[in-house]
Amino acid sequence: MRPLLIFYILVIYILVQFCWWAYLLVDLNREVYKHKVELLELTVKDDAMLKAAKDKSRTHLHQKWLMIAGEGFVFLSLLLTGIFLIWKSFTKEIYLAKRQKNFLLSVTHEFKSPLAAVKLNLQTMQRHKLDEEAKLEIIKNAVYETDRLNEMVDNILKAARIETHNLDLQKTEFNLSSCIRESLRSKIQHVEEPGQIMLDIEDDVNITGDPLAIASVLLNLVDNAEKYADKYLDLEISLRQNNTQAILKVKDHGIGIPGDEKKKIFEKFYRVGSEETRKTKGTGLGLYIVKHIVAMHNGTVNVTDNKPKGTVFEIVFPKSSA
Ligand code: ADP
Numbered sequence: 001m002r003p004l005l006i007f008y009i010l011v012i013y014i015l016v017q018f019c020w021w022a023y024l025l026v027d028l029n030r031e032v033y034k035h036k037v038e039l040l041e042l043t044v045k046d047d048a049m050l051k052a053a054k055d056k057s058r059t060h061l062h063q064k065w066l067m068i069a070g071e072g073f074v075f076l077s078l079l080l081t082g083i084f085l086i087w088k089s090f091t092k093e094i095y096l097a098k099r100q101k102n103f104l105l106s107v108t109h110e111f112k113s114p115l116a117a118v119k120l121n122l123q124t125m126q127r128h129k130l131d132e133e134a135k136l137e138i139i140k141n142a143v144y145e146t147d148r149l150n151e152m153v154d155n156i157l158k159a160a161r162i163e164t165h166n167l168d169l170q171k172t173e174f175n176l177s178s179c180i181r182e183s184l185r186s187k188i189q190h191v192e193e194p195g196q197i198m199l200d201i202e203d204d205v206n207i208t209g210d211p212l213a214i215a216s217v218l219l220n221l222v223d224n225a226e227k228y229a230d231k232y233l234d235l236e237i238s239l240r241q242n243n244t245q246a247i248l249k250v251k252d253h254g255i256g257i258p259g260d261e262k263k264k265i266f267e268k269f270y271r272v273g274s275e276e277t278r279k280t281k282g283t284g285l286g287l288y289i290v291k292h293i294v295a296m297h298n299g300t301v302n303v304t305d306n307k308p309k310g311t312v313f314e315i316v317f318p319k320s321s322a
Contacts, residue, residue: 004090011083018079022072026065033061099269099284109281110152114145121145144190151219152283158216159268159285162292169210169296173320176205176214176246177239183215184237187222195232197222201239205246208320209297217293218250220286221313225252227280230309246317253310262303266291290315 036057044050121142125135161167180201188197207214218237225235234253239246257265261272269284290313294301299317306312 004094007087007090014079014083018072018076022068025068029061029064029068033057096269099271102271103269103283103285106281107152107156107283110283111149113281114149114152117145118142118149144186147186151216151223154216155220155283155285155289158289158293162289163268167213167292167296169213169293171209172211173206173208174211176207176248176317177201177203179211179215180218180237180239180248183218184222187219191233193232195229195234197233197235197237199237201237202241205239205241206320207246207297207317209317210293213293214297217290217315218248220290221250224286225250225254225311227282228252228254228311230254234310241319244319246319248315248317250313250315251306251310252312253306256305256309257303257311265303266301 037054040050040053040057044053121138124130125138130138158167181199184197184199191197222235222237226233229252236249236251238249238251240249241247257272264270265272266287267284268288270288271282271284291301294315294317297317299315302314302316304312304314
């Protein structure tokens with residue numbers, strides 16, 4: 001808050017100074033004009049000549065005033081534009097710093113829950129004699145939680161790389177239909193009853209891109225649908241293609257995103273609502289990564305309301321030319 005206060009004081013000081021100097025300039029010219037007229041009255045005796053000389057001086061004075069006003073206007077406009085730009089980047093930095101603080105708080109919580117789950121699974125195996133089937137189930141859960149943790153760390157690394165323009169994509173032509181099915185396999189197995197993920201995937205949709213990055217886009221969207229589901233996850237994922245585009249839609253029936261928030265959710269660290277009232281944990285990085293990875297594939301991502309409730313994310317990728 002302090003730097004912003006100093007900034008406001010400086011701006012007020014500069015503007016007051018500006019007005020004061022403008023006033024002094026106008027006044028100085030008026031003084032010069034007054035003295036000029038006095039001098040003319042003393043030196044010029046002829047009335048007609050005196051009037052003409054006075055008129056000329058007055059016109060000259062008005063021209064000077066016009067010049068001061070014009071230059072003052074340009075100067076003031078530049079000054080105000082500069083002040084506005086500095087203010088904008090100042091407030092943006094402050095806002096980002098606040099969100100970064102929230103991010104640190106929530107990321108610690110996010111990391112703790114899969115770690116606790118893995119620990120619990122291991123302790124169960126350590127303390128109880130389990131049959132083979134139960135053991136496999138516990139191991140499957142532990143692997144799932146480890147994957148989740150891995151996804152989170154991956155997200156943070158990706159966001160950092162996007163920020164520093166260091167995210168390298170390994171682009172090849174690949175089958176998006178298979179990639180989607182493959183990356184959702186473990187998710188589908190872990191959907192809590194009576195939740196569901198319905199797939200409607202057209203076969204053999206090929207695009208050029210980084211399959212791992214595209215999978216992380218999809219997993220981020222599915223994770224969100226899970227987190228912001230009303231009670232149970234109810235998700236439809238469809239993939240269609242036309243001559244030039246592959247269109248991926250992720251439709252949930254969750255809590256939805258209010259109209260004016262739809263644009264902001266793609267900003268880094270942005271989360272809807274306030275940190276105090278929000279129940280779900282998250283980092284605010286998921287959609288930031290989605291937006292950037294999609295853009296790095298020359299695609300677009302769009303968010304709209306689902307009917308009767310929920311959210312639809314539509315991602316359009318240009319297709320590989322056959
Ligand atoms: P995170 O989920 O970690 O908070 P994201 O960048 O993935 O961060 O999402 C940003 C915000 O957008 C979330 O905090 C949430 O408020 C909102 N959001 C994202 N996806 C959905 C969804 N499917 N339904 C409702 N809200 C969503």
